[in-house]
Amino acid sequence: MERPRALARFLEASEDVVEVRIARARGSTPREAGAVMHVAAGGVRGTIGGGQLEYMVIDEARSLLAQGGDGRAMDIPLGPEIGQCCGGRVEITLTRMDAAARSAALAAAEAEFAAAPQVLIFGAGHVGRALAETLSLLPLRTRLIDQRGEELERATDAVERVHTVLPEAEVAHVPPGSAFVVTTHEHSLDFLITAEALARGDAAYVGMIGSKTKRVSFERWCRDEGRGIAAGALVCPIGAEGRGDKRPAVIAAFVAAEILGRLAAVGEGLPAGGAARAPKGD
Secondary structure, eight states, X not given: OOOHHHHHHHHHXXXXXXXXXXXXXXXXXXXXXXXXXXXXXXXXXEOSOOHXXXXXXXXXXXXXXXXXXXXXXXXXXXXXXXXXXXXXXXXXXXXXXXHHHHHXXXXXXXXXXXXXXXXXXXXXXXXXXXXXXXXXXXXXXXXXXXXXXXXXXXXXXTSEEEEOSOGGGGGGGSOTTOEEEEOOXXXXXXXHHHHHHHHHSOOSEEEESSOHHHHHHHHHHHHHTTOOOOGGGEEOSTTGGGTTOOOHHHHHHHXXXXXXXXXXXXXXXXXXXXXXXXXXXO
């Protein structure tokens, strides 16, 4: 999934760009029909599967940029003759992008991004930031939420950040099937946000950092507060498959796997990566 902001920066910085699109895929291929890559003289965004196929297509796209012309087509067998063993075949279109095509590409990226499963991470500490960075590589819309602006500033520009005095209020602002990960600096705030997420009843994943003891404390807190919340869907501790490895990056990797597993289990899945082309302007 192409991030709209990253694509916009790439297109703004590139005077001439070729859009590469898999028009048809037959048999075993590294990417599906609709997969898109953008090629400029000084850079590339996206991928059509890597390997020798991608090298060949990048060369052809840059040849188009150098020699002129509006577009070309390629029909490539993915066999020993090009040094790949997928065994399938791809038909590829190369199109020099005009202003309308650039607008269409950005619109398609925006639509795909808007439709992606959403993940809210509460708490911009070490684990929250590591998880946000890990998920930023995946076709998900992830937001890192905290009351502490200085902690949010420590995240990289790849992370969408939300600075708010009422993080628990953000729980209501995402569609059904979203995922919630609670890793704040206060147990009481963890409990409040987790309770709000579970109370929705439609989350794909609700996880809270902590231990089995913290889970028991949360369930007791729910009873004491009179919250009729079933905590059976809660994942706590998160990243338990890490077998106690407490390094933030390791926890993040296992939590990312948990989230992807839950999204697949509830049928949300992930965008295929071949967003439909937005209509061209006149």
